[in-house]
Amino acid sequence: MRLATWNVNSVRAREERLLRWLQSSRPDIVCLQELKVTEDAFPMDELRTLGYHAAIHGQKTYNGVAILSRVEPADVERGFADGGDDAQARLVTVRVSGLRVASAYVPNGAEVGSDKWAYKLEWLKRLRQWLDRRVPRSEMFAVCGDFNVAPEPRDVCDPTAWEGTVLFHPEARRALDEVRAWGLVDSFRLHHDGPGFYSWWDYRMLAFPRNQGLRIDHVFLSEPLARRCTAATIDRNERKGKQPSDHAPVVVDLDV
């Protein structure tokens, strides 16, 4: 089974590329982030033609997440449902093919010290609490998405320059560590050790051709599922060409 995550940065702007990529990569399950549309504007008919169902948590203009799957999903859950502020559409969860899968769009945080920064740290804390409350560690579980945090120096093109920014800040890394301490395995690092692997490159300053990126998109797996992960890749090719997203898809293969 092939599982992928991709921040498409507007599903309308990326519709053609998304459809083309689905046909070439043939994933069974795809977590999408930054749809920037409500559910009624989601290109459901086109995706159905390619054989996908979709669980959508949409929002106008900002955010918006979805999970595409070849098998019809069950138990669709939107947001944390923890009694806190769920106004921003950043989390959707399904059960499908014996797995539980979550698509997450962690807040960017704008600027260290801002309200949005506080919201980012709080959101990661709520994600850990949600895992504690809702997901048994024995489950085959994957939480995939744009975490807007690079875990380690090897995940950053220039760690010294990026140190202390919202994407590579000690507090954000600690908050992500707390999420992972639930018992999540970074699938990409099961298969690749070195630096130089990134999933996001700024549109500006020729960041992509210079490979000045960060690895902020992740597929985190529960222990039972991590044991079945046979491959993990970042599809750099999808960042090339006309009108790419600023993020590349991350793809894992699972022996399930």
Added chain:
DNA sequence: ATGGTTGCTTAGCAA
């Protein structure tokens, strides 16, 4: 400190 780019929405925000 600022700028560089893209997307959504209509000059400015978010990333």
